[in-house]
Amino acid sequence: MLTFLALTSVALLGIVPEQSQAIAIYTGWERHALVGSDIRLSCSFFSWRWTSEDVTFSWTYRPDGSRDSISIFHYTGGAAYVDNKGPFRDRLEFVGNPGRRDGSILLKNLELNDNGTFTCDAKNPPDIVGRPSSVRLLVFEKVPIQAGVITGAIIGVVLGLLVLIVVIYYLMRFLVARRVFSLSVSKHGKKKKEGSQQRQIKV
Amino acid sequence: MLLILLGVLILHVIILILLIVSTAASAWSVADNSGKDLWYKCSTNNGGYHCQPSSNEDWIQAVQALMILSVLFCFFSLIAFLYQLFRLVKGGRFFFTAIFQILASVFVMCGAIIYTVMRPDDGTHTNFGYAYVLAWVAFPMCLISGLIYIVLRKKE
Numbered sequence: 001m002l003t004f005l006a007l008t009s010v011a012l013l014g015i016v017p018e019q020s021q022a023i024a025i026y027t028g029w030e031r032h033a034l035v036g037s038d039i040r041l042s043c044s045f046f047s048w049r050w051t052s053e054d055v056t057f058s059w060t061y062r063p064d065g066s067r068d069s070i071s072i073f074h075y076t077g078g079a080a081y082v083d084n085k086g087p088f089r090d091r092l093e094f095v096g097n098p099g100r101r102d103g104s105i106l107l108k109n110l111e112l113n114d115n116g117t118f119t120c121d122a123k124n125p126p127d128i129v130g131r132p133s134s135v136r137l138l139v140f141e142k143v144p145i146q147a148g149v150i151t152g153a154i155i156g157v158v159l160g161l162l163v164l165i166v167v168i169y170y171l172m173r174f175l176v177a178r179r180v181f182s183l184s185v186s187k188h189g190k191k192k193k194e195g196s197q198q199r200q201i202k203v
Numbered sequence: 204m205l206l207i208l209l210g211v212l213i214l215h216v217i218i219l220i221l222l223i224v225s226t227a228a229s230a231w232s233v234a235d236n237s238g239k240d241l242w243y244k245c246s247t248n249n250g251g252y253h254c255q256p257s258s259n260e261d262w263i264q265a266v267q268a269l270m271i272l273s274v275l276f277c278f279f280s281l282i283a284f285l286y287q288l289f290r291l292v293k294g295g296r297f298f299f300t301a302i303f304q305i306l307a308s309v310f311v312m313c314g315a316i317i318y319t320v321m322r323p324d325d326g327t328h329t330n331f332g333y334a335y336v337l338a339w340v341a342f343p344m345c346l347i348s349g350l351i352y353i354v355l356r357k358k359e
Binding site: 144145146147148149150151152153154155158159 | 256259260261264265267268269271272275
């Protein structure tokens with residue numbers, strides 16, 4: 001009875017994933033970069049099958065505000081084909097490792113026109129059913145400041161200084177009361193700190 | 204004597220309320236149907252009342268910080284006034300209260316000046332809103348209140 005159950009479970013484990021498996025592609029969600037810099041767009045996938053020799057990666061690019069995609073990269077049959085006519089000619093390089101399921105590309109010398117959505121589609125025959133994944137590229141002239149950073153910094157510094165001054169004030173009063181420093185009390189209730197002479201005399 | 208005390212306290216509370224309203228209301232610049240700064244850009248068009256967050260530029264964040272600090276310091280000075288009212292030696296001056304109040308007025312002044320100078324000159328939003336006016340009104344009131352606290356002495 002037990003062996004029968006074990007055998008059925010092993011068989012089910014072998015059958016069910018094969019029917020419900022699909023390739024899962026992972027890219028980032030959003031990438032930020034400065035004008036003129038390089039950026040690596042990573043793409044990897046998960047598949048229940050071993051990595052086949054016919055694994056393919058392809059990247060397409062859709063500029064912001066446009067509805068058309070253009071294909072910019074394709075890897076198939078062990079060879080990588082980069083864009084040689086489109087917006088990324090001479091600026092695209094394949095830096096992935098298909099054997100390790102990595103289909104990342106490197107975009108060099110970014111321009112402001114490169115804002116857009118990059119979609120990676122990977123296929124691992126016979127595991128070909130899956131959804132392509134997209135990463136959004138935002139190119140900035142200079143790094144934008146997040147909301148509230150400077151506000152918090154200014155408030156924190158001023159309140160910190162306030163706390164520091166209060167602490168030092170009470171510390172001085174405490175030290176005076178313990179006669180570590182010697183002071184002279186003027187008739188208006190103000191306290192002045194004497195020089196080292198009095199300290200030497202007291203000691 | 205009690206009348207002076209009451210008057211000074213009411214003035215302080217009014218200044219605190221003015222500062223809070225000026226800091227919290229997003230109406231430093233107004234246009235036809237919209238107000239913006241310090242926190243939100245809100246507009247009323249036929250679709251309804253839409254707000255989006257204000258721009259994150261460094262000078263707006265500095266004005267936000269200075270206004271918040273002025274509210275905090277005005278509040279601290281109120282607490283210090285109430286504390287010193289009962290604990291000060293006879294004939295003493297309200298120095299702590301005055302220092303905090305004057306610092307609050309300096310912060311409001313800096314915030315209002317930075318906003319005036321750095322405001323972008325685009326087509327919409329060219330008029331100054333009521334929150335901006337309140338900030339400028341609160342500054343001299345705060346300064347005068349601080350000077351009153353310097354002059355004020357606890358009754359012998």
